[in-house]
Amino acid sequence: MGIVDHQGVLKGLMVQDAMRRQVIRLDQQASLADAVRATIKYKVNAVLVNDAAGEGVGVVSKTDLMGAYYADLPLDTPVTAVMVGPPVFCSATDSLDDALDRMREHRIHRLYVEGDQPRRAAGVLAYPDIVGLLYRFCNQCERNLRRQGGGGTALADRFTLREVMTPGVYTHREDDSLIQVMEGLAAHRFGAVPLANQEGVTVGVVSKTDLIAAYLHGLPAAGPARDIMSAPVQACDQEETLASALHTMIFADIHRLFVYKQDPRHLVGVFSLSDAARIRSGTCRACVVSRIKIG
Amino acid sequence: MPTVAREVMETSFLSLSPQATIAEAGEVFRRAADTAGRTVFGLMVIDEAGKPVGMLSMYDIFLLIRPKHIHIWGEMEDLDVAGIIDRACAKAKQVRVSDVMTTDLITISPETHLLHVIDIMIKRHVRRLPVIEDGRVVGLVYMSRVFRRLLERLA
Numbered sequence: 001m002g003i004v005d006h007q008g009v010l011k012g013l014m015v016q017d018a019m020r021r022q023v024i025r026l027d028q029q030a031s032l033a034d035a036v037r038a039t040i041k042y043k044v045n046a047v048l049v050n051d052a053a054g055e056g057v058g059v060v061s062k063t064d065l066m067g068a069y070y071a072d073l074p075l076d077t078p079v080t081a082v083m084v085g086p087p088v089f090c091s092a093t094d095s096l097d098d099a100l101d102r103m104r105e106h107r108i109h110r111l112y113v114e115g116d117q118p119r120r121a122a123g124v125l126a127y128p129d130i131v132g133l134l135y136r137f138c139n140q141c142e143r144n145l146r147r148q149g150g151g152g153t154a155l156a157d158r159f160t161l162r163e164v165m166t167p168g169v170y171t172h173r174e175d176d177s178l179i180q181v182m183e184g185l186a187a188h189r190f191g192a193v194p195l196a197n198q199e200g201v202t203v204g205v206v207s208k209t210d211l212i213a214a215y216l217h218g219l220p221a222a223g224p225a226r227d228i229m230s231a232p233v234q235a236c237d238q239e240e241t242l243a244s245a246l247h248t249m250i251f252a253d254i255h256r257l258f259v260y261k262q263d264p265r266h267l268v269g270v271f272s273l274s275d276a277a278r279i280r281s282g283t284c285r286a287c288v289v290s291r292i293k294i295g
Numbered sequence: 296m297p298t299v300a301r302e303v304m305e306t307s308f309l310s311l312s313p314q315a316t317i318a319e320a321g322e323v324f325r326r327a328a329d330t331a332g333r334t335v336f337g338l339m340v341i342d343e344a345g346k347p348v349g350m351l352s353m354y355d356i357f358l359l360i361r362p363k364h365i366h367i368w369g370e371m372e373d374l375d376v377a378g379i380i381d382r383a384c385a386k387a388k389q390v391r392v393s394d395v396m397t398t399d400l401i402t403i404s405p406e407t408h409l410l411h412v413i414d415i416m417i418k419r420h421v422r423r424l425p426v427i428e429d430g431r432v433v434g435l436v437y438m439s440r441v442f443r444r445l446l447e448r449l450a
Contacts, residue, residue: 020366034398041355041395043363132367213394251379253362253386273364 015099016092018133019113019123025050033075035060036216049083055119058085062208069215070182089114127274162238165259165269171196174226181225201265204229296448301405304426304434310339313393340396347432349396359387402427
C-alpha cells in the first residue's frame with residue numbers, strides 16, 4: 001500500500017495493487033465471432049490472443065472488431081487476421097505511474113502483466129481499474145473535504161464535471177449509416193457517439209459494443225445507426241460533482257457519461273472512467289496540486 | 296451397470312434458440328427445472344436446422360449480470376446500490392443467447408465409454424455433455440446421473 005501524497009495520489013503504488021487477475025483470452029484458432037462474444041460476455045474492451053504454448057501473441061480490441069465489420073470480414077475469420085501484436089507487458093511490481101506512462105506512450109488502454117514466465121499474462125491493467133484506487137485514497141485522505149463534514153462548502157469545493165470532462169461532443173445523425181458511424185469513431189478515436197435527429201436533439205447513442213453486436217447478428221453495415229442505438233443517453237448536468245458522476249457510471253454499469261448544460265437534449269461534453277484515471281487525482285480539491293502538475 | 300453414454304443420457308430435455316433473448320432463456324430454465332424436478336444449470340442451444348451451436352450455463356448468465364466495475368465497489372462505501380440488481384437484470388434481459396453462449400462445445404457419441412465421460416468431466420471441468428449422433432443432439436449426460444449410477448456399484 002502506498003502513501004497518500006498530495007503531489008500524486010498514486011505515488012508508491014504498484015501495478016499489482018490495481019490489476020485484475022482474470023485475463024480473458026482466446027487461442028489463435030478462435031474466430032472473430034468468438035472474440036465478439038468474449039467481449040460482450042466478459043464486458044471487456046479487448047481480449048488477449050495466446051499461441052499454443054500459452055504465450056500472448058496479440059490483442060483484439062473492440063476497435064479491431066469494429067474494423068472487421070467495416071471491412072466486411074466473414075465472422076468465421078480467425079482472430080489473428082485483425083489482432084494487434086505483440087501485447088505490451090509490464091511487471092506486477094512496476095509502479096503504477098510508470099505503467100500509466102507506458103500506456104500513454106504506446107497510446108494503448110491496457111497493459112498485460114507478465115507472470116513468472118515470459119509473455120504469459122497473470123493479470124491485466126486498464127484505466128478504469130485505477131479509479132477504484134483513487135476512491136480508496138479519497139476515503140482515507142485526511143484532507144477529504146466530505147469527511148471533514150464541511151456541508152455545503154465542501155460540496156461546492158469538489159470537482160464538477162465541467163472541469164474534468166472533455167468539452168465538445170462529436171455526433172452523428174440518426175439516419176447516418178453504421179459505415180459512417182464507424183468511420184467517425186475510428187477517425188476520432190471515440191468509443192461511442194450520440195445520435196441527433198433532424199432538429200439536432202440527441203435521441204440515442206451508438207457504442208463500439210452496439211456495433212460489434214450488430215456485426216455478430218449479421219446486420220448490414222449500410223443500415224441506419226438508429227436501428228442499433230441505445231436510448232435514452234446516459235447523461236449528467238455539467239454542474240454535478242465528479243463523485244456523483246462516478247456513482248452514476250457504476251450504477252448504470254457504463255464507463256462513459258455524456259454531459260449537458262441545463263438541457264439534457266443538448267450535450268456539451270463527455271466524461272469517461274478512463275478520463276478519471278488519467279487525472280490521477282481524487283474527487284475533491286484536496287488533490288488539486290497533483291492535478292495541476294499532471295495537467 | 297451401464298458402460299456407455301447411451302445408457303445414462305437424458306433423452307428428453309428443453310433447449311434454446313440462438314436468437315432467443317436472455318429473458319426468454321430464463322423462462323426456459325424455469326420450465327426445465329419444473330419438468331426435471333431439480334435445478335437446471337445449463338441448456339443446449341440448437342439452431343433451426345437442429346444443429347447444436349452452443350451451451351448456455353448459469354455461469355454465462357452470472358457473467359452477464361456481474362457489473363463491469365464491481366472491483367471498484369469495495370472502495371465506494373457511500374455508493375447507494377438500491378435497485379442495482381433490477382437494473383443489471385433489465386440490461387441483461389435484452390441480450391441474445393447467441394451473444395453469450397459458450398460455443399466451444401465438448402461432445403461425445405452415444406458409444407463413448409463412461410470412464411471416458413468421467414475423464415472428460417474431470418479434465419474439462421464440465422458437468423454435462425451433449426451426445427451427438429449424425430450431427431444432432433440425441434441426449435445429455437449429466438455428471439450427477441453418472442455419479443448416481445456409479446454409487447450403485449460402489450455400494
